[in-house]
Amino acid sequence: MTTDPVDTADFYALEDLLDPDEQDFLHGVRKYMTTEVDPIINRHWQRGSFPFEIVPGIRDLGLAGLPYRGYGCPGRSFLLDGMVAMELARTDPSIATFAGVHGGLAMGSIYLCGNDEQKRRFLPDMARMDRIGAFGLTEPEVGSGASGGLRTTARRDGDSWILNGQKKWIGNATFGDLTVIWAKDIDDGQVKGFVVANDTPGFQTSKLKDKIALRVVQNALITLDDVRVAEKDRLQQANSFRDTAAVLRMTRAGVAWMAVGCARGAYENALRYAMEREQFGRPIAGFQLVQDLLVRMLGNITSSWALCARLSQLQDQGRAEDRHSSLAKAWCTVRMRETVGYARELLGGNGILLEHNVGRFVADAEAIYSYEGTREMNTLIVGRAITGLSAFV
Structure with missing residues (x-):
């Protein structure tokens, strides 16, 4: 008797909670990860490199921002989104993290905390993965204490904000197009969010090396040195x-x-x-x-x-x-x-x-x-x- 590990892992037929169309979507992700990612991922893990050659295929799967509705996003269920995350991680947790940072943390920040204009400006391109996003919350000296202890500051200057500080462990930031930076407003002490283009003057990234986990993920130390961000790029629904x-x-x-x-x-x-x-x-x-x-x-x-x-x-x-x-x-x-x-x-x-x-x-x-x-x-x-x-x- 031969055993298919894929079948035995779903011992209680939990995939049946998805409707047939969702199952087809999930199986499409599985096929891509099995045929295109699995054969190359060990080599990239060993080198600590990212397989940029798979990004077009990930884009074609249409999984970025999967549960969000409108603004060019697929508008599927959170249940499907979760099983897709599981499917990605089943082949490689680093690729699941890449997708989660872009589609979950970066797109999610804009979807939940942006106004309508910001959603229309950013989300369609991100859903197509024409622009890759990152999420900057954790800092070199602040991890679990982010709710009240952020050291990155934001200072209002006319129609702009000036950001200063550092962020650490920021996935996708070494090669991404934009990063959602969370900083403490020096005037009211509240945490606010800013969509920062990675080519903004004063925004610098350096790759974190010698990791023993998620080596494919390109984590960065971000240094913000008087980075000027327009008020229109402050997430308008993020006030604390x-x-x-x-x-x-x-x-x-x-x-x-x-x-x-x-x-x-x-x-x-x-x-x-x-x-x-x-x-x-x-x-x-x-x-x-x-x-x-x-x-x-x-x-x-x-x-x-x-x-x-x-x-x-x-x-x-x-x-x-x-x-x-x-x-x-x-x-x-x-x-x-x-x-x-x-x-x-x-x-x-x-x-x-x-x-x-x-x-x-x-x-x-x-x-x-x-x-x-x-x-x-x-x-x-x-x-x-x-x-x-x-x-x-």
């Missing part, structure tokens, strides 16, 4: 960190989906290995302890997938809140980390070789575990929701 948080609420759900995809990719490759690798005259997939690891992985994936599916349904109904995204992100990334560890354990020494397509997921899981809110920060958000008591300091 509460508005920034609305973007993070949406994209944090996407990261939970990516965690499921990362776990799924490790599981599927481990299962293929177990079916092919022979010891003592038979495939190791027939050994009890190997099957125990496979079932542990599958249980983690299935429970996380089901949690994310329900979260996306709540998003589609307009009922999702911070607590829902935070529980999904915290839970799914912990289960992901456990799952990729099981996959690496199953492969033994071969688990650290890129050629077996598990070690990359093990490494990339470490970044997914941390970004868009650590487990601890998301735990505090959920803890406050269930007790009514804030444990934030």
Whole structure:
């Protein structure tokens, strides 16, 4: 008997929650990732380079800004958007991150916090991926404390704003066209958002090197030195960190989906290995302890997938809140980390070789575990929701 890892990963037929047209869309993404990305991604991961040759194909899939309505965006469901994020990460979490930064964080900031004119000006080009976006919130000295501790400043100067500061870990910024920069207004102390063209004088990027995770993602350290931004490029509906948080609420759900995809990719490759690798005259997939690891992985994936599916349904109904995204992100990334560890354990020494397509997921899981809110920060958000008591300091 032969086993198709793709079929076994969807153990409870969760793809059936999509309508037939959405399933066709998802399978189109799967085919592209399998045929065009999977054969080349290890080479780029090893070099820390980005496969720009796949961008036209990603563009043709039409997945940028998938759940947004109007302004040239597809207007599909959050459920489909989540499963697409999972599908991208199932082949490579870095490509899922590239798409999530552009379509989720950058486009999402404009979609949720921009006025109608700004949406019409930016979103159609971004949906076609004619302009690639980035999202600048995290700073060298400020990660989890972004709500009140941003050091990047914005000062009003007539019809413009002057931005100064630094941003760190900004995906897509080394080659993108525009970056949404979040800065503290020195007059009222509130966090505001600005759409900044990357070729603006004073806007400088340097690539972060020597990463051990998401090596394909081109993360930048951004330095803003008296960067002048027109008032028309200030996101007009972003008046405090509460508005920034609305973007993070949406994209944090996407990261939970990516965690499921990362776990799924490790599981599927481990299962293929177990079916092919022979010891003592038979495939190791027939050994009890190997099957125990496979079932542990599958249980983690299935429970996380089901949690994310329900979260996306709540998003589609307009009922999702911070607590829902935070529980999904915290839970799914912990289960992901456990799952990729099981996959690496199953492969033994071969688990650290890129050629077996598990070690990359093990490494990339470490970044997914941390970004868009650590487990601890998301735990505090959920803890406050269930007790009514804030444990934030």
